[in-house]
Structure formats: structure tokens, C-alpha cells
Amino acid sequence: MSNGQARNRQLPSKFNTTTIVKLFILHFLNNKNCYGNELIDLIENSLNYIWKPSPGMIYPLLRDMEENLLIEGWWEEPDKKTKRIYRITDNGKKHYEIIKNINKPLIEESMYILKYTLKTIYE
Numbered sequence: 001m002s003n004g005q006a007r008n009r010q011l012p013s014k015f016n017t018t019t020i021v022k023l024f025i026l027h028f029l030n031n032k033n034c035y036g037n038e039l040i041d042l043i044e045n046s047l048n049y050i051w052k053p054s055p056g057m058i059y060p061l062l063r064d065m066e067e068n069l070l071i072e073g074w075w076e077e078p079d080k081k082t083k084r085i086y087r088i089t090d091n092g093k094k095h096y097e098i099i100k101n102i103n104k105p106l107i108e109e110s111m112y113i114l115k116y117t118l119k120t121i122y123e
Contacts, residue, residue: 019103021053021061026096029071029088036062036084062086070095 024043028034034042036058044052062084065071070092076083088096 017053018057018061019099021057022065023096023099023103025058025061025065026070026088026092026099029086030093030096033085033087035076035086039086065092 021043024046025039028039028042036055039062040052040055040058062071062073066073066086069089071086071088073084073086075081076085
């Protein structure tokens with residue numbers, strides 16, 4: 001049995017939207033401190049305005065990542081609590097490198113599957 005046949009084939013993607021958004025969050029925070037809506041805008045811009053995560057997705061994910069010590073946040077104006085700024089932690093940087101390496105082949109494989117599905121069925 002070849003290596004490809006031995007794998008569990010869950011089509012078309014082996015990663016989910018949360019994983020992609022988490023990768024984007026850690027990527028952007030690895031470059032600069034950001035607040036939640038800024039992260040949404042950066043992700044939307046990176047995806048050429050085709051899709052963006054909702055606040056209902058981003059903010060619980062940011063809280064979870066903060067609880068897991070991947071990022072840390074603080075209120076720009078503590079009295080008002082209107083804008084929370086986030087930065088990546090050292091632990092977050094290590095985690096980012098790991099998940100970036102794990103997910104790259106999964107993303108590439110999913111792109112390959114989708115590309116050839118389009119070619120076979122729609123061309």
C-alpha cells in the first residue's frame with residue numbers, strides 16, 4: 001500500500017476555518033500588535049475581500065488564545081474597555097511555527113484536490 005493510500009482521506013480539507021483564522025492571527029501578531037477589528041480587516045484584505053471572519057468568530061478565538069498564553073491583550077483605555085490590543089507571546093511564536101509547518105502540506109493538498117476537482121468537472 002502506498003503512503004497516499006494509507007492516509008485517511010477526508011475530502012477536501014483536513015483543516016478548518018478556525019485553524020486558518022488562528023494562523024492569520026498569529027501571523028499578523030508576529031509582525032505587530034493589533035486589535036480585533038484590525039485583525040478582521042487584515043484577514044479580509046489578505047483573502048482579496050472574498051471572505052472575512054465574523055466578530056463572533058474572532059473574539060472567542062482571541063480569548064481562547066489568550067487563555068492558552070499564545071497572545072496577551074490589554075485595554076487601550078482601561079476605563080472604557082472599547083479596544084483591546086493583542087500581542088503574540090514567546091509561547092505563541094513557538095506555537096505559530098509548529099502549526100505553520102503542520103498545516104502547510106494540508107493546505108497544499110487541499111488546494112491540489114480542489115484544483116483538479118474544478119478541472120475535471122467544470123472544464
